[in-house]
Amino acid sequence: MRGILAVLGYGGEAPPVQGKKDNSSRRVRVLELSRRLKHRGPDWSGLHQVGDCFLSHQRLAIIDPASGDQPLYNEDKTVAVTVNGEIYNHQELRRRLSSSHTFRTGSDCEVIVHLYEEHGEEFVDMLDGVFSFVLFDSRDRSFMAARDAIGVTPLYIGWGIDGSVWISSEMKALNDDCEHFDIFPPGHLYSSKNGGAFRRWYKPPWFSEEAAIPSVPYDPLALRAAFEKAVTKRLMTDVPFGVLLSWSPDLKAAREVAEYLGTTHHEFYFTVQDGIDAIEDVIYHTETYDVTTIRASTPMFLMSRKIKALGVKMVISGEGSDEIFGGYLYFHMAPNKEEFHWETCRKIEALHQYDCLRANKATSAWGLEARVPFLDKEFIETAMDIDPEWKMIQPDIGRIEKWVLRKAFDDDHKPFLPKHILYRQKEQFSDGVGYSWIDGLKSHAQLNVTDKMMSNAKFIYPHNTPTTKEAYYYRMIFERFFPQKSAILTVPGGKSVACSTAKAVQWDSQWSANLDPSGRAALGVHLSAYDHKQKEQQHLPATVVAGAGNKKPRVFGLPTHAGVTIHS
Incomplete structure (x- = not known):
């Protein structure tokens, strides 16, 4: 992934820089704020300015x-774009363009400026990939911004008191200079040509609760083919890459998978205390105070550092499968296929605030890119068309x-995979590397937050x-930073x-008294939620398979307290 920051109409007084008060001080301020995103793109930086x-x-x-390198331009540099993402069908799109275009680079993102030249702002749905971008047309001083369908790439939008518009991959580049800022909604486009209004470009039928429940019969070969296609797209890379595997409370299953796949297995360890020590950095980078996200982001953050140190720059990850297929343990209690289906829809729509945010920001903190084939537009369409009766959890x-x-x-x-691995019960992401991680977090919080503090929580927050x-x-940590x-x-x-979601809490009357994000809260469902041997673990495992080109993949097993990746 990369980091983008656009400031449009920056006409107010910028903070003085070395006594300067002219436009150069604003340029320096933009550069300063852009550097807050340098962890997302440590290889190069660029700045395009027009007035x-x-x-x-x-x-x-x-x-x-x-x-x-970016920003990217059309032939005469009248149109410029800064992009965070990958356009997997860029070669096909190049072929569909007229022969009048000249490409300056081999970047998959350069096609965006030329699509804009031919189609105006109506080209976004042609892009197959994940992206956030801002495009500026100096011919009429207009601009547009867009975010991918599900919100795999993060994006925020803010407004300055001087009338300026600010758009950034992370809010840390906006929070000091904008009067107000917000999440840029996934699947939307923002254009200065229509008064700065948002409009949705991604309109799948399952987004609307007025739509009929899907009724397509389950075809396992069609689903497999759709997923294989989604994975193949994401192998588009010129650098070493890896694959993140599911977590396990111990490394036994990870080692078995590595042996079965014929990969070389490496193990790294870090402790619960290592994770606790990283919490402040995790909150700064993920920009959230959501408990579930922090629990799962911390091990992913620590593991990403290890992966990047091994020379791997991109990994394939499994975010989205639990949302699409109803894989969370609470789905056992779905009362009917209609509720099951609508809950998957609600979960997918919220992904950009949870798993997508975690996977992107925890990896980008170390200049590592995570690609998520389950959230491929075509694959989602295939999977969400299946009659949800087939997705219902029916142990009998x-x-x-x-x-x-x-x-x-x-x-x-x-x-x-071996059948006993293929059909192994799902572990919740933040539980999957050992329950001692969550228990350790709770104990640490108990030492740092008093009963008196909790009694006043509603007034403080x-x-x-x-x-x-x-x-x-x-x-407390979040509000120190933001x-x-x-x-x-x-x-x-x-x-x-x-x-x-809050709606699904209504499925079981007992859940309202046990509102914990841990998968163990789904009482009576998990087979080993209170295995004391697992709870006593001090080192926590995680695994990743990595390889590049024709080189044999390598498996890296790291014990971290929750998970680096992946749903089956």
Whole structure:
């Protein structure tokens, strides 16, 4: 991933720089703020300025490392764009353009400026990939910005008191200079040509609760083919890459998978205390105080540092599968296929505030890019068209969590995985590397937050009032970094059990008294939630398979307290 910052119409007084008060001080300020995103793109930086409009970029070079620096331009540089993302169908789009265009680089993102030249602002739905971008047209001083369908790439938008518009990959580049800022909604486009209004460009039928429940029969081969296609797209890279595997409370299963795949297995260890020591950095980079996200982001943050140190710059990750297929343990209690389906829809719509945010920001903190094939537009369309009756968890007939996905890869002739691994019960992300991680976090919060502090929580934090000491502890740290009301409002709230939406809490009357985000809260469902041997673990495992080009992949097993990746 990369880091982008655009400031459009920066006409007010910028902070003075070395006694200067002219436009150069504003340029220096933009550069200063852009450097706050340097962790996202440590390979190069660029800035394009036309008068009071600035497009800046921090680059992580994955495609065309030699010449793909940004911002990118059309032939006469009247149109410029700064992009965070990957356009997987860029070669096809190049072929569909007229022959009048000249490409300066091999970057997959350069196609955006030329699509704009031919199609105006109506080209966004043609892009197959994940992206956030800001495009500036100096011919009429107009600009547009867009974010990918699900919100895999993060994006924020803010407004200055001088009338300027600010758009950034992370809010840390906006929070000191904008009067107000907010999340840029996924699947939307923002244009100065229509008065700065948002409009949705991604309109799948399952987004509307007025739409009919899907009725397409389950076809395991079609689902497998759609996923294989989504993965293949994401192998577009010119640098070493890896694959993140599911977590396990011990390394036994990870080692077995590595042996089965014929990969070289490496293990790294860090302790619960290592994770606790990293909490402040995690909150600064993920820009959230949500308990579930922090629990899961911390091990991913620590593991990303290890992966990047090994020379790997991109990894394939499994975010989205639990949302699409109803893999969370609380889905056992879905009362019918209609509620099951609408809950998956609600979960997918909220991904940009939870798993997408975690996977992107925890990895980007170390200049590592995570690609998520489950959130491929075409794959989502195929998976969400399936009659949800097939997705329902029915243990009496052998249908466990994400059965339709597992079954699609259950091939007796050419097995993808051993069956006992393929059909292993799902672990919640923040539980999957050992329950001692969550218990350790709670104990640490208990030492740092008093009962008296909790008694006044509703006055100190009237919005999203923390209801546990762990939540209070994270909130204190968050507001040290991001005290602005706008920042506080970007974090979601509401009741949840085992990662459910507030609506799904209504499925079981007992859940309202046990609102913990841990998967263990789904009482009576998990087979080993209170295994004392697991709870006593001091070192926590995680695994990743890594490889590049024709080189044999390598598996890296790291014990971290929650998970670096991946859902089956």
